[in-house]
Amino acid sequence: MDKHEGFMKALKCRECGKEYPLSATHVCEFDFGPLEVAYDYDRIRQSLTRAAIEARPRTMWRYRELLPIAGQPTVGTQVGYTPLVKADRLAKRLGIRELWVKNDAVNYPTLSFKDRVVSVALSRSQELGFKTVACASTGNLANSVAANAASAGLKSYVFIPSDLELGKVVNSLVYGANVIGIKGHYDEVNRLCAEIAGKFGWAFVNVNMRPYYAEGSKSMGFEICEQLGWRTPQHTVVPMASGSLLTKIHKSYQEFAKLGLVSEGKWHIHGAQATGCNPISAAEKAGLDFFKPVKPNTIAKSLAIGTPADGFYALKVMKETAGHAEDVTDDEVREGIRLLAECEGIFAETAGGVTVGVAKKLIASGKIPATDSAVLCITGNGLKTLEAMTGHVGQTREIRPSLREFEAMLKDEEKVAVTA
Numbered sequence: 001m002d003k004h005e006g007f008m009k010a011l012k013c014r015e016c017g018k019e020y021p022l023s024a025t026h027v028c029e030f031d032f033g034p035l036e037v038a039y040d041y042d043r044i045r046q047s048l049t050r051a052a053i054e055a056r057p058r059t060m061w062r063y064r065e066l067l068p069i070a071g072q073p074t075v076g077t078q079v080g081y082t083p084l085v086k087a088d089r090l091a092k093r094l095g096i097r098e099l100w101v102k103n104d105a106v107n108y109p110t111l112s113f114k115d116r117v118v119s120v121a122l123s124r125s126q127e128l129g130f131k132t133v134a135c136a137s138t139g140n141l142a143n144s145v146a147a148n149a150a151s152a153g154l155k156s157y158v159f160i161p162s163d164l165e166l167g168k169v170v171n172s173l174v175y176g177a178n179v180i181g182i183k184g185h186y187d188e189v190n191r192l193c194a195e196i197a198g199k200f201g202w203a204f205v206n207v208n209m210r211p212y213y214a215e216g217s218k219s220m221g222f223e224i225c226e227q228l229g230w231r232t233p234q235h236t237v238v239p240m241a242s243g244s245l246l247t248k249i250h251k252s253y254q255e256f257a258k259l260g261l262v263s264e265g266k267w268h269i270h271g272a273q274a275t276g277c278n279p280i281s282a283a284e285k286a287g288l289d290f291f292k293p294v295k296p297n298t299i300a301k302s303l304a305i306g307t308p309a310d311g312f313y314a315l316k317v318m319k320e321t322a323g324h325a326e327d328v329t330d331d332e333v334r335e336g337i338r339l340l341a342e343c344e345g346i347f348a349e350t351a352g353g354v355t356v357g358v359a360k361k362l363i364a365s366g367k368i369p370a371t372d373s374a375v376l377c378i379t380g381n382g383l384k385t386l387e388a389m390t391g392h393v394g395q396t397r398e399i400r401p402s403l404r405e406f407e408a409m410l411k412d413e414e415k416v417a418v419t420a
């Protein structure tokens, strides 16, 4: 490839290895295998050192050599470098020696990990000359495409299932995006978008731009390693929708190890799903290396993909790293959200409840040993899925603005506490 493509060499088929130009395309013509970005690691090794990274601004773009754009980022330049929180109180509740929370619930600008993939996809779309961007989304992706397209002056079309949470819908409409609600599941939205992408000359971030888009997820793993003091965590628990984020966290650890940025250590990648949409975790628990598609029915709508595009590769990563998958019911999702909020002061969306609930199960079963250390990937913000918790979080006590009434209320509650 020519020197103008930064540190990228080509797009490469994951199945047969055939190389393709770095254009807006995502499947191999011969075997329909997914295309992935191939890099020139020898050149990357010369410029990407710990010292170089540490001297750069605290955004995901400090790892720019390992992200698939040719020049400088033009969209989402402030995204990433979210907090890695040492979660001692939650560790105690879950019964593990050491626990960390990677908090993408406060990612910039739309409060989910999707800002990472979108900043890469839209920066690359600009390089390839697109004026209209689009996506098939379970909610967070639509929010991020809408916001980042607005700030870049790009026209956007976002396609979502029509029954999404109000917070996710308003959060797309407010930026002036064209929001199309499809009466059907995400998998039907995705199928329609594949047809539209073939017909219109748009950059569909998770269809024809998918090879670039997906690489953005690696930045979450790079940050985890750096924030842990340049080491890979023993255990990482990752929520799975298409399974892409899980495979890219693994790839990020592999790349940092290959480049000598972290010492060689063993890591285990675990996958989390909701029981109401568990094609990948059901397959892992049954010891299968392929999944059966399901019809989603869960409050964790951001993870409700019944036919996960990267499910096969996610299963492979869990097998290779001796990781496990687990799934949790809607009640366990709510309990996970409450645990994280009450122990750490972090309000995650339903996907976060899935991750915490699954971590709890994996620790209880010994699949994550209590003597080890783990990182939980919290990927979205609870303010976007308020209806999941409404009616499940206690109640406001209403009084008139009077000191006497307040004191009476406390006294009443004391009485109740004593008799209870």
Ligand SMILES: *Cc1c(COP(=O)(O)O)cnc(C)c1O
Binding pocket: 112, 113, 114, 140, 141, 239, 240, 241, 242, 243, 244, 245, 246, 302, 303, 349, 351, 352, 379, 380
């Ligand atoms: C999209 C999303 C994920 C994971 O998506 P993958 O398709 O598996 O990469 C996880 N959490 C939230 C909140 C998401 O929006």
Ligand SMILES: [Zn+2]
Binding pocket: 013, 014, 015, 016, 017, 018, 028, 029, 030, 031, 032, 033
């Ligand atoms: Zn191929």
